[in-house]
Amino acid sequence: MARATIKTIAQKAELSVGTVSRALKDCSSVKDKTKQRVRQIAEEIGYVRNLDGLRLRTGRTYSVAVVMTTPTTGSHEWEGVEYTNILNGIMGSLRGTMYRAAIYPVDDFDSSFQEIRNIVEQRLADGIIISGTRPDDARISYMLEKDFPFVTYGMSEHFTPYSYVDANSQEMSQKATTRLIQLGHTNIVSINPPDELMYSKQRQRGYIRALQDAGIEVQAEFIATGPLTPEFGKATVKALYNNDKKPTAYICANEASALGVLSAFYELGIKFGKDAIVNATDDINVSAYFTPPITTYFLPIEETSKALGEFIIRRIEGEPAQDLQRMVMPQLIERQDDRLKP
Amino acid sequence: MARATIKTIAQKAELSVGTVSRALKDCSSVKDKTKQRVRQIAEEIGYVRNLDGLRLRTGRTYSVAVVMTTPTTGSHEWEGVEYTNILNGIMGSLRGTMYRAAIYPVDDFDSSFQEIRNIVEQRLADGIIISGTRPDDARISYMLEKDFPFVTYGMSEHFTPYSYVDANSQEMSQKATTRLIQLGHTNIVSINPPDELMYSKQRQRGYIRALQDAGIEVQAEFIATGPLTPEFGKATVKALYNNDKKPTAYICANEASALGVLSAFYELGIKFGKDAIVNATDDINVSAYFTPPITTYFLPIEETSKALGEFIIRRIEGEPAQDLQRMVMPQLIERQDDRLKP
DNA sequence: TCCTAAAATACAAACGTTTCAATTATTGCT
DNA sequence: AGCAATAATTGAAACGTTTGTATTTTAGGA
Incomplete structure (x- = not known):
């Protein structure tokens, strides 16, 4: 029939x-x-x-484009970000509405920009969700200029208000650093995402501020930036192994890089809790099972990703961007006391 | 304009x-x-x-539904499967064609069936990709009956030929078990996905066959089934800690559960390489960074997921299902010698 | 009862595409 | 030249909606 x-x-x-x-x-x-x-x-x-009839008639697409930078294919390195959770969250909040999510996997900034241009020009979606934001993000400028609805995961330094969801990276980084200082550490390494990303900048700012507040000199070589893979975490530890000032603590931007740090400890014979310790932010509850479990800041990824979906719809329906901004504060999970013991 | x-x-x-x-x-x-x-x-x-006009006129949707069982929301447990990779692979092979992928996240078998029914009845897609197959999978029967194009990730026991992509779980499991037996282990625990899944069955079959071939009696309590999370791996080790026969080896179905096993070792003071060892299958290169790194069987997830996308299109275009079947054999990566040492 | 205003419904066009049937243009052959 | 056969193109309808305008129905006075 x-x-x-x-x-x-x-x-x-x-x-x-x-x-x-x-x-x-x-x-x-x-x-x-x-x-x-x-x-x-x-x-x-x-x-x-029938959505097709509807779309054809109204010119609206009733779809939300999710433009995500995904791990370089072929790299075989775990990046630790749970895209599944993010997608789930977004789709969860789209459920029950007329909107569908369309995923656009891209592998760098330029292709994401290209894809966005395409989406806007061809009206392939009613709104866009992007991540991997930069301080001066041309994609954001573009969409603002075109007055095209969008929500970002992460922030930028634009004046014009726009809709975003983000973890408070700077404050988290600062708190994490201060905590370790109070526990007696002075040679603290901060492992961050690639330099051009906004949240790398925020993390570095928080880190530096904490050190300055404590009157500790900032060592340039203690600020590492790169892809947040285990490989990078491992390489960072190795690179600093023969440094004159020996690091006693590492704060990793995610669990994947923290895993690499632990792996380096194991390989180099660095004793956890005696020679050095590791913390991580953006916990998605994997590090609870590390050897040993480590102290982290838990990222309520469901909350953030649900907000992404909710915001983009409300944005599409015309709500002003400044009402659609959310900053979440990750929560400390102390799985170690993180003091060095003899 | x-x-x-x-x-x-x-x-x-x-x-x-x-x-x-x-x-x-x-x-x-x-x-x-x-x-x-x-x-x-x-x-x-x-x-x-304009896709909408096209669709409206032709009645075709030019979209492929990907019905994936995703981790129970709210569980906060890492399931280790890289959906991102799978999605990437599928979308990669769709690129350049007129087809788009539409993701349908579901959280159990029933809702996946429901979703599939919906897609078929409403013609929401031209073809469907499903995973989490069961030996007697009602969804497969349904789609076969409706003559609706589909490809499965994993197999079932249907007679009618259908298109699938799968890792050779049984052979892999058997080989892995035999290898450990040859290295001197007799009390080997097999950690598997939930019982109702086809690949759980295949794994168990391979495991049992290896034991029988070696003349070793099968211990029911050494076959564990459950969600492939770190939590489950950990719980399995703990549950067997006071068993009369002490396990000396664990073969985990994925890296996430293996991480849990290592975590239990750490907590219980079980010395890796002295008291027991761990292997894993479905490696996606995370375990290289475990403490210690473990022996695994590498799953070429790009290959399998690319095949999924390729197959569904060819299926939609009318190729017979029996020409669209692929079985890949995972490759051993020896990161330990896996003998027990005093 | 009739008229008017308001309420409820009907009609028809349009969105961009494909495709069947009909028409026109071209070619080859005697 | 003329004719048939074929090649190339056109016209129009249809897919399922929404929506502006026209039409009909209803209700409320006088």
């Missing part, structure tokens, strides 16, 4: 398609009794709106 | 829309010279086909 359309309902209800259309969308110009009858029939024959 | 449509081209080329449409799709009934002219113009004004 063919799929039920508005026309099917119209025939059954002896109404015109126009009225049925209006009835279904609760238009005030149609009588309550009629609405009821139409809904009744629609229910009975299991009618669902 | 409004978006360029077929009509725009028709006007510029002084042709009817019908001819333009045919010209663009390389129909034999239109003159070569005309085709060229049309293409030229299309190129110039940056025409791209």
Whole structure:
């Protein structure tokens, strides 16, 4: 049997398609009794709106583009970010609405920009979610200029208000550093994402501020930036192994790089808790099972990703961007006391 | 400026829309010279086909549904499967074709079935990719019956040929077990996914066969099944800690559960390499950074996921299912010698 | 009862595409 | 030249919606 359309309902209800259309969308110009009858029939024959017809007519796409930078294919390195969780969160908040998510995996900034241009010009989506933001992010400027609805995961330094969801990286980084200083550490290494990313900058700022507040001199070589893989974490430890000032603590931006740090400890014979310790931020509860478990700052990834979906819809529906901003504060999970013991 | 449509081209080329449409799709009934002219113009004004019109007219959706069972939301447990990689692979092979992937995250078998029914009945996609297959998988029966194109990640026990991509779990499990037996282990624990999944069955079969071949009695309590999280791996070790026969080796179905096993070792004071060792299958190169690194079987996840995308398209285009089957054999990566040393 | 205003519905066009049937242009042959 | 056969193109309808405008129905006075 063919799929039920508005026309099917119209025939059954002896109404015109126009009225049925209006009835279904609760238009005030149609009588309550009629609405009821139409809904009744629609229910009975299991009618669902055909999106293609709708799109064609309205010019809207009812889809949200999620432009995500995904790990370089072929690298085989775990980047620790749980895209699944993010996608789940976004799709979760889209459920029940008319919107669908369309994923656009890209592998660097330029191709993400290109993809965004494409989406905007071809009207491939009604709104865009992006991540991997930069302090001066050309994609944001572009979408602002085109007045195209978007939400970012992470912030930038634009003046014009825009909608974002982010973890408070700077404060978290500062707190984490201060905590370690208070526990007696002075040679603290900060492992960060690539330099051009906004949250790398924020993390570095927080780190530096904490050191300055404590009157500790900042060592340039203690600020590492690179892809947040185990490989990079490991390489960082090795690179500093023969440094005159020996690091006694590492604060990693995610669990993947922290795993690499532990791996380096193991390989180099650095004793955890005696020679050095590791912390991580952006915990997604993997490090609870590390050997040993490490202290982290938990990222409520469900909350942030749900907000992404919610915000983009509200943005599309016209809510002002400045009302759609969320900053979450990750929570400390102390799995070690993180003092050095003899 | 409004978006360029077929009509725009028709006007510029002084042709009817019908001819333009045919010209663009390389129909034999239109003159070569005309085709060229049309293409030229299309190129110039940056025409791209409007999918909604196409869909509405043809009734095809040009989208592939990816119905994936995702980790239970709220569980906060790492399941180790890199959905990102799978998605990337699928989307990679869709790139350049007219097809788009639409993700349907579901959280259990029933809802995945429901979602599939929906997709088939409402013709929400032209083809479906599913995972988490069972020996007697009702979803597969359903799609076979409806003659709806699909590809599975993992196998079932259906007679009718269908398109699948899978790792050779049984052989891998058997080989892994045999290898450990040859290295002197007799009390080997097999950590598997939930019992109802096909690949759990395959793994158990391989494990049992290896033991039988070696004349070793199978201990029921050495076959564990459950969610492949670190938590489960850890719990399994703990549950067997006071067993009369002490396990000396664990073969985990993925790296996440292996991480849990190592975590239990650490907590219980079980010395790796002296008291027991751990192996894992479905390696996605995280365990190289474990403490210590462990022996695994590497899963070429790019290859499998690329095949998924490729197969579903070819299936949609009408290729017979029996030509679209791929079984990959994971490769041993020896990161330990895995003998017990005093 | 009739008229007017308001309420409810019907009609028809449009979105961009494909495709069937009909028409026109071209070619080859006598 | 003329004719048939074929090649190339056109016209129009259709897919399922929404929506502006026209039309009909209803209700409320006088």
